[in-house]
Amino acid sequence: DGMALVAADFSQVEFRVLAALSNEETMIETFLAGGDLHDTTAARLFGDEFTPAQRRLAKGVGFGLIYGGGVATLARQAGVGEFEAKLAIEKFERSYPRVKRWTRQVVDGMKYGDPIVVTPTGRRIPLDRQYDYRAVNYQIQSLAADVFKGALIQLDDAGFGPHLLLPVHDEVIAQAPTEEAEGFAADMASTMSGTLAQVPITAEGEVLGHSWGAKYEEHAHV
Numbered sequence: 001d002g003m004a005l006v007a008a009d010f011s012q013v014e015f016r017v018l019a020a021l022s023n024e025e026t027m028i029e030t031f032l033a034g035g036d037l038h039d040t041t042a043a044r045l046f047g048d049e050f051t052p053a054q055r056r057l058a059k060g061v062g063f064g065l066i067y068g069g070g071v072a073t074l075a076r077q078a079g080v081g082e083f084e085a086k087l088a089i090e091k092f093e094r095s096y097p098r099v100k101r102w103t104r105q106v107v108d109g110m111k112y113g114d115p116i117v118v119t120p121t122g123r124r125i126p127l128d129r130q131y132d133y134r135a136v137n138y139q140i141q142s143l144a145a146d147v148f149k150g151a152l153i154q155l156d157d158a159g160f161g162p163h164l165l166l167p168v169h170d171e172v173i174a175q176a177p178t179e180e181a182e183g184f185a186a187d188m189a190s191t192m193s194g195t196l197a198q199v200p201i202t203a204e205g206e207v208l209g210h211s212w213g214a215k216y217e218e219h220a221h222v
Contacts, residue, residue: 002177002178003175003176003177003178004175004176004177004178004181004207004208004209004210005165005173005174005175005207005208005209005210005211005212005214006173006174006175006176006181006184006185006188006205006206006207006208007171007172007173007174007185007205007206007208007212008171008172008174008185008188008189008192008203008204008205008206009170009171009172009203009204010144010147010148010151010170010171010192010201010202010203011202011203011204012031012036012037012038013144013147013148013170013201014066014140014141014144015027015037015062015066016031016196016199016200016201017140017143017144017147017196017199018065018066018099018140019031019199020196020197020198020199021102021120021139021140021143022096022098022099022101022102022103023098023102023197024096024098024099024102025098026040026044026095026096027040027096027099027199028198028199031199031200032198032199032200037062038055038058038059038062039055041058041059041061041062041092041095042054042055042057042058042059044091044095045057045058045061045088045091045092045095046058053078053079056078057074057078057080057084057085057088058088058092060074060077060078060088061074061088061089061092062092064089065092065099065103065136066136066137066140066141067137068133068134068136068137071085071086071089072085074088074089103136106135106136106139107132107133107135107136109135110127110129110132110135111129111132115127115128115129115132117135117138117139117142119138119139119142119143119146120143121142121143121146123142123146125138125142143196144170147196147201148167148170151172151191151192151194151203152164152167152172154191154192154194155172155188155191155192158191160174160187160188160191163175163176163184166212168212172188172192173208173212174188181207182207184205185205185206185207186205187205188203188205189202189203189204189205190203190205
């Protein structure tokens with residue numbers, strides 16, 4: 001009674017990590033300007049007048065890169081033919097050449113070197129050489145996870161510890177007095193935000209209400 005659930009979650013953190021690891025200028029410029037990377041990608045792939053379907057396809061290409069999905073997976077998830085999916089991937093690679101160069105270096109390192117992924121924070125992750133493409137995912141997800149764990153420590157250091165309830169992927173659930181909930185969520189997000197190399201890592205806060213599922217109930221009725 002008298003308490004509300006609040007959440008703070010990172011915005012596009014995997015893509016921000018990818019931008020930092022690959023030093024991809026266009027991605028970095030988008031994040032520095034406070035833009036939406038999926039909009040930027042769609043515009044580079046399909047022009048400024050891209051459709052919602054084209055934005056979904058552009059977004060899918062990016063997530064396919066991060067999670068190791070290929071042409072068939074992208075085509076299925078985006079609801080397009082494999083030729084269109086393959087073309088979108090090729091356009092993505094041309095639009096972000098440093099990403100392509102970095103991913104090739106990571107995969108080649110697994111093919112011809114020791115099958116151990118060494119992350120920027122020093123984690124050593126064994127990899128079956130036949131799944132060398134997963135090395136890209138391991139690099140991105142591991143560093144994103146460490147950024148998140150660092151944010152939890154920052155929250156605790158800032159005095160939020162007693163209010164924290166649960167981490168969910170890149171989101172932190174907490175509780176706060178109802179009348180202070182909005183400001184509390186905003187302060188959590190501000191504490192979690194920072195930089196990775198030259199890439200801004202930003203978080204967004206929101207009041208969930210009586211339960212974590214409340215925001216999903218709201219969206220379901222829209």
